[in-house]
Amino acid sequence: MTEEQRQILIKAQQGEVNAALMYQRLADLVRDRKIAEQLRLIGREEGKHGSIFYRLTNEKLQVGDREAKAITMIYRIIGAKLTFKFLAAQEMSAAKRYAEVMDDFHEMVQIRLDEENHSGILEELSKKAGYRC
Ligand SMILES: [Fe+2]
Numbered sequence: 643m644t645e646e647q648r649q650i651l652i653k654a655q656q657g658e659v660n661a662a663l664m665y666q667r668l669a670d671l672v673r674d675r676k677i678a679e680q681l682r683l684i685g686r687e688e689g690k691h692g693s694i695f696y697r698l699t700n701e702k703l704q705v706g707d708r709e710a711k712a713i714t715m716i717y718r719i720i721g722a723k724l725t726f727k728f729l730a731a732q733e734m735s736a737a738k739r740y741a742e743v744m745d746d747f748h749e750m751v752q753i754r755l756d757e758e759n760h761s762g763i764l765e766e767l768s769k770k771a772g773y774r775c
């Protein structure tokens with residue numbers, strides 16, 4: 643792998659570990675048990691993605707809470723429905739971003755599918771949820 647590719651993967655790894663924390667924190671804010679459980683499941687998958695990137699980069703990263711803090715604020719302001727909608731779009735753009743490096747790293751195929759799946763789940767949650775859930 644080139645140094646440039648390694649930097650891309652490290653950045654992606656950081657995004658995944660931060661996203662894992664973000665989904666856990668978001669789940670803590672949600673009172674609907676089923677929705678919270680789905681968010682935790684997504685969070686666990688982001689954690690797995692982080693591990694996959696770790697195997698590629700061999701770089702131990704600290705979990706950052708910037709996204710977790712931001713989502714807490716976003717959730718309080720725009721509510722559940724729009725927060726899930728926003729995250730669905732984020733997941734879709736992650737899937738597209740990962741598609742660009744897919745040819746070089748076969749691991750990206752599954753990760754990309756997972757992100758697309760996350761996007762779909764969040765779209766559904768957005769339809770179901772009200773301002774608060
Ligand atoms: Fe992910």
Ligand SMILES: [Fe+2]
Pocket residue numbers: 684688733756757760
């Ligand atoms: Fe995701």
